[in-house]
Amino acid sequence: MVQRILVLDGSPAGESACGTAACVVQNNGHLRVLAIRQEAGKQAAEGVSLLAAEVLQQAGWSLAQGNAPELVAVVVGPGSFTGLRASCAAAAGYAVGVGCPVVGVTRAEALAPELDAALAAAGADLSGWLVVTAARRGRVFVEDPQGARAINIADWVAPQGKWLVAGEARSVLAFPSAVSCALTHPDVEQVAAAALQRLRGELPERCALPLYVDPPEAKLPANGLRAAPI
Structure with a gap:
């Protein structure tokens, strides 16, 4: 059973923009927040990996100590384009580093x-x-x-x-x-719970990649790409 879960969320956009990282413990089906760090602002959402490093240190979780997270859960959207890219990249990188699964969930x-x-x-x-x-x-x-x-x-x-x-x-x-309904944004326990459901196969598969609802804004130049340098 997965016990240690790292939760990352950089999805809130606009005036609500913020970054969140938390260490959540599962014990006999109950979830408890061991450490949490949240900062408001677009820069905080983009730097969610720094918040993750802080909560991991607070919780005392690390690969060296043999108690690294066993699951990384990340909110994949919908939301801030940059915040989603930053948080999903941080989640994927950390999961690869410690060799644990990474699971994406929507709000x-x-x-x-x-x-x-x-x-x-x-x-x-x-x-x-x-x-x-x-x-x-x-x-x-x-x-x-x-x-x-x-x-x-x-x-x-x-x-x-x-x-x-x-x-x-x-x-x-x-x-x-x-x-x-007064519910606005999921808390870290709700994100962790949904990630565990997906890990158990109770939710359809979803890659831990940003959920981009809008089409890309970047467009090719009217005259095409420049020729390769000689």
């Missing part, structure tokens, strides 16, 4: 158990749940059990039915009928 996958419970408690009149998170340029990311997509706020058309709506940007989208 909604980590929040799903609580959202499903809230949905069940609300009764049969709700159609489902949505997680709405901040993006750039007048858009938001919307994630449900089927996946994530980017939405232009100006073009938003609410789905039919009554929905449970979570996420830090939930108030940005208009719904004719909705129940607001």
